[in-house]
Amino acid sequence: MTYGIEYAPLMARVERHKKRPDDVVAFIKVGDREQLCFFERETQQPAAGARVEVMITSPVHPRKDRYLDFGQLTALRVQVVDLARHVLVAIDGFSQSGSMCRTLASGVITTGFSSINNKLADAMAAPTKGRMTITPGRTGVRYADHNWDSFNRRPLTPIQPTNIWAERNAATGLPVCQPNGGVRAIGLTRIEDLECAELVAQTARKAA
Structure with missing residues (x-):
């Protein structure tokens, strides 16, 4: 039995939310593309322009007819890693x-x-x-x-x-x-x- 793999920090760049300027969002690199991420509420909100290590806490799925549509993805929810x-x-x-x-x-x-x-x-x-x-x-x-x-x-x-x-x-x-x-x-x-x-x-x- 093997436990774990070699660890590499998951880095995200922080950007100001375009519709809510008081909030920030993050982007994780996926090849030559970027995945939109929302920070967990009531957790550390980094400054816009920063690069921070994050963990993925959950996927964010849209709702369809009042139910979550697991076949679609809106964003990932993340929080800053604090050792x-x-x-x-x-x-x-x-x-x-x-x-x-x-x-x-x-x-x-x-x-x-x-x-x-x-x-x-x-x-x-x-x-x-x-x-x-x-x-x-x-x-x-x-x-x-x-x-x-x-x-x-x-x-x-x-x-x-x-x-x-x-x-x-x-x-x-x-x-x-x-x-x-x-x-x-x-x-x-x-x-x-x-x-x-x-x-x-x-x-x-x-x-x-």
């Missing part, structure tokens, strides 16, 4: 083992320099490190569907290791644990990890 409040976690990849099962991953704290194998994960002493159960939160992360289809004999989808951001406990420096003991992912480090990554490729505008 005093956020911790990077290497995960083996999200998967769902059945229609009645939760989407989960296993993870370990990482510096992001490289992936982590089982031997190294075992060497990390709990409770200060060690493996954690990770839930996807509202990130819209891509996951492997292991719901066995006995009629179609569909092959199992391989899970994809990656890195996620979790909230940091200020007292311990470790990820904040939820009441059920799991750690909730609050942000993604790559567009490729989104379930709607293909929509990003379709909606990204020409780079400024």
